[in-house]
Amino acid sequence: MLFGRNKKNPIKIADKGVVEWKYTTCGYCSTGCSIEVGLDKKGDAVTSRGVADADVNRGKLCLKGIFEHELFKSAGRGRVPLMRKKRFDEFKEASWDEALDKTASEIKRIQEKYGRDSFAIVSTGQIMTEEFYTLGKLARGVIGTNNYDGNTTLCMSSAASGYKRSFGSDGPPGCYDDFEHTDCLLAIGSNLPEQHPVIYYRLKAAMEKKKFPLIVVDPRVTMLAQMADIHLPVTPGTDVVLLNSLAHVIIKEGLEDRAYMEAHTSDIESFEKLVAEYDPESASRICGIDADMIRHVARTYAKAGAAMTIWTMGINQSMHGSDGVVGINNLNLITGNIGKPGGTSLSITGQCNAMGTREWSSCSGLPGYRALENAEHRKEIAEFWNVDEEFFPKERGLFMTDIFPAIETGQIKGLWIIATNPMTSMTNTARMRKIMEKLDFLVVQDAYEDVETNEYSHVYFPAAVWAEKEGCFTNTERRVNLTRNVVEPFRESKPDFWIFNEMAKRFDHSVTFPENTEGAFNEMRELSKGRMLDYSGLTYDKIEEKRGIQWPFSEDAEEGSPRLYTDGEFQHADQKAKLIPLPFVDDNERPCDDYPFWLNSGRVVEHFHTRTRTGKVGNLNKFSPTPYMEMNPDAAKKLGVEHGSYARLTTRRGDAVVMVQTTQRVSPNMVFVPFHFHECVNRLALGLLDPHSRQPAFKQCAVKIEPIVNQGAAAVRNKAARAY
Numbered sequence: 043m044l045f046g047r048n049k050k051n052p053i054k055i056a057d058k059g060v061v062e063w064k065y066t067t068c069g070y071c072s073t074g075c076s077i078e079v080g081l082d083k084k085g086d087a088v089t090s091r092g093v094a095d096a097d098v099n100r101g102k103l104c105l106k107g108i109f110e111h112e113l114f115k116s117a118g119r120g121r122v123p124l125m126r127k128k129r130f131d132e133f134k135e136a137s138w139d140e141a142l143d144k145t146a147s148e149i150k151r152i153q154e155k156y157g158r159d160s161f162a163i164v165s166t167g168q169i170m171t172e173e174f175y176t177l178g179k180l181a182r183g184v185i186g187t188n189n190y191d192g193n194t195t196l197c198m199s200s201a202a203s204g205y206k207r208s209f210g211s212d213g214p215p216g217c218y219d220d221f222e223h224t225d226c227l228l229a230i231g232s233n234l235p236e237q238h239p240v241i242y243y244r245l246k247a248a249m250e251k252k253k254f255p256l257i258v259v260d261p262r263v264t265m266l267a268q269m270a271d272i273h274l275p276v277t278p279g280t281d282v283v284l285l286n287s288l289a290h291v292i293i294k295e296g297l298e299d300r301a302y303m304e305a306h307t308s309d310i311e312s313f314e315k316l317v318a319e320y321d322p323e324s325a326s327r328i329c330g331i332d333a334d335m336i337r338h339v340a341r342t343y344a345k346a347g348a349a350m351t352i353w354t355m356g357i358n359q360s361m362h363g364s365d366g367v368v369g370i371n372n373l374n375l376i377t378g379n380i381g382k383p384g385g386t387s388l389s390i391t392g393q394c395n396a397m398g399t400r401e402w403s404s405c406s407g408l409p410g411y412r413a414l415e416n417a418e419h420r421k422e423i424a425e426f427w428n429v430d431e432e433f434f435p436k437e438r439g440l441f442m443t444d445i446f447p448a449i450e451t452g453q454i455k456g457l458w459i460i461a462t463n464p465m466t467s468m469t470n471t472a473r474m475r476k477i478m479e480k481l482d483f484l485v486v487q488d489a490y491e492d493v494e495t496n497e498y499s500h501v502y503f504p505a506a507v508w509a510e511k512e513g514c515f516t517n518t519e520r521r522v523n524l525t526r527n528v529v530e531p532f533r534e535s536k537p538d539f540w541i542f543n544e545m546a547k548r549f550d551h552s553v554t555f556p557e558n559t560e561g562a563f564n565e566m567r568e569l570s571k572g573r574m575l576d577y578s579g580l581t582y583d584k585i586e587e588k589r590g591i592q593w594p595f596s597e598d599a600e601e602g603s604p605r606l607y608t609d610g611e612f613q614h615a616d617q618k619a620k621l622i623p624l625p626f627v628d629d630n631e632r633p634c635d636d637y638p639f640w641l642n643s644g645r646v647v648e649h650f651h652t653r654t655r656t657g658k659v660g661n662l663n664k665f666s667p668t669p670y671m672e673m674n675p676d677a678a679k680k681l682g683v684e685h686g687s688y689a690r691l692t693t694r695r696g697d698a699v700v701m702v703q704t705t706q707r708v709s710p711n712m713v714f715v716p717f718h719f720h721e722c723v724n725r726l727a728l729g730l731l732d733p734h735s736r737q738p739a740f741k742q743c744a745v746k747i748e749p750i751v752n753q754g755a756a757a758v759r760n761k762a763a764r765a766y
């Protein structure tokens with residue numbers, strides 16, 4: 043008897059009354075999932091679904107994407123422009139003209155009094171590529187400040203820097219399809235199931251079809267490490283030593299692809315000389331991985347027909363972040379694993395359009411991967427934009443992480459912050475507070491008026507969010523995808539594109555600004571013709587039809603390009619990739635008697651960045667509402683710290699109160715804290731900068747832990763960090 047079979051109710055999905063689906067692209071992480079947003083008959087966004095024939099996500103979304111339509115009307119959205127005479131006075135509502143006029147006049151006043159570079163702009167990885175391009179034109183060609191950068195310095199600048207040093211250009215050379223071709227995957231400091239869940243689905247599907255070893259390097263037993271064939275719990279901040287040692291074994295045992303090295307790389311001799319010093323026994327004493335295991339991994343990687351490495355912030359957010367990326371590139375160059383199916387160095391980018399800003403914002407140079415240091419590039423852009431060539435600086439200005447100290451010293455007096463929240467995302471919160479108070483003028487442009495940084499502003503511009511506007515994002519695998527305008531901007535908020543155009547009208551200049559994003563896109567297509575970063579064949583309709591297209595895509599191309607450097611020709615002048623020796627200097631802050639634990643930080647699946655958006659979405663925030671730390675149960679017992687209680691973390695920079703979650707994910711000398719919460723891990727982090735990328739060391743520092751007697755007071759303090 044089939045007991046009860048006919049009595050079961052089928053699962054019913056609530057009818058949301060959708061009358062129309064609109065195509066768009068997820069605005070959270072860099073995976074680049076295609077989404078359709080369902081509108082009801084009133085035109086309200088009521089649901090989201092993955093697009094089945096989109097190659098990236100194949101119908102899937104993670105929980106952030108599933109609830110993304112809730113952003114349009116979520117709490118804290120900016121309704122109208124706001125202004126106040128003095129910081130911390132009550133804001134007064136203003137018209138757009140008043141807010142824009144005031145900001146333009148403050149920019150001019152500050153620049154006239156203190157020089158052009160005394161006004162800085164810090165942007166984001168979250169707005170559309172056309173908006174980045176337009177902001178770049180405004181910053182470089184009209185306002186003329188060289189202190190202009192993006193928050194990608196906090197997440198991806200080590201990757202960009204490492205690619206430039208090794209290959210002569212930024213641009214990830216691989217793609218998700220490489221999972222299906224690889225014979226070995228090395229993941230360093232990348233916890234895909236939580237950070238990029240849909241890329242993880244792609245990896246898992248590939249592993250089910252074709253079994254290949256998954257090797258995870260991470261100090262913590264992350265979700266990805268739990269599923270790995272081999273987990274290497276490396277000592278924080280010592281990835282370069284491990285990578286040098288892998289190269290040592292490969293060269294010593296003759297496992298390298300010598301023909302590829304000789305044909306396509308330079309500086310072989312100095313590289314070999316350096317890695318000769320990194321025998322596995324010596325390396326093991328620094329990086330904490332057993333010497334035989336180093337040999338085993340090196341052999342496995344080198345003997346695989348095709349092998350690839352992916353990484354995220356575990357590599358980038360370190361004082362040796364750029365070297366870590368170069369170390370990965372070195373490994374793949376000596377094994378001939380660049381530009382071939384399944385063989386690549388693929389940085390898994392963070393924000394939805396971190397790639398777009400790297401490509402087109404002019405933050406680190408000029409649009410289309412052009413450099414300020416290159417006279418030819420300055421000339422091309424000056425002519426195209428109708429700007430005097432001499433108006434451009436001849437080298438890039440300060441990175442985001444150097445702009446804030448320059449405010450402290452008085453070099454910078456005014457700041458425009460766009461879709462980023464440094465009061466939570468920058469290290470050393472107490473110092474940041476003083477820095478922001480030193481500014482003569484701060485304008486904050488954000489979709490949310492309750493973003494912490496806005497507490498310090500004089501003017502607030504309410505920006506449209508995600509699919510309240512139209513334009514493109516580029517994902518991790520160089521795929522340009524389209525976000526259609528799904529609903530109108532909330533109340534009086536405006537697309538960032540509109541705000542930049544309106545600001546340009548308030549300055550004297552000779553530059554033209556297209557009226558819509560498609561016009562800006564067409565300028566980018568024109569500027570990219572014949573370059574590695576070739577957009578010339580892309581159109582909005584073609585992008586939507588193909589559900590995203592990978593550049594380079596020239597005018598006569600029929601398909602996007604899944605990989606770069608397939609011919610072994612790189613972007614350095616000699617067309618070779620550089621093998622770069624990486625001497626390791628152990629300058630990490632390490633645990634000691636006073637601060638006996640490593641403090642590690644990272645993401646949780648429910649939240650994105652500083653929770654400006656996800657902290658407002660019920661189905662995300664309710665599953666991860668509290669700042670907490672993972673702590674090994676043995677270590678907790680020794681200190682008298684109980685699971686579920688509050689404890690105090692203290693570093694040489696500050697303290698924070700978190701809830702304790704005991705778990706074997708972390709070793710007895712380490713704790714892990716999610717980075718999303720205000721007044722939490724960034725009160726503690728070290729924040730010293732990588733010399734090449736200027737990216738901060740967020741992840742490796744020394745901390746002490748104390749139980750808290752007054753749990754009631756601790757709960758109040760912990761709640762303050764939750765904010766929303």
Ligand code: SF4
Pocket residue numbers: 068069070071072073074075099102103104105106107108238239240241
């Ligand atoms: Fe959006 Fe990333 Fe989730 Fe895809 S994986 S739905 S891009 S947050």
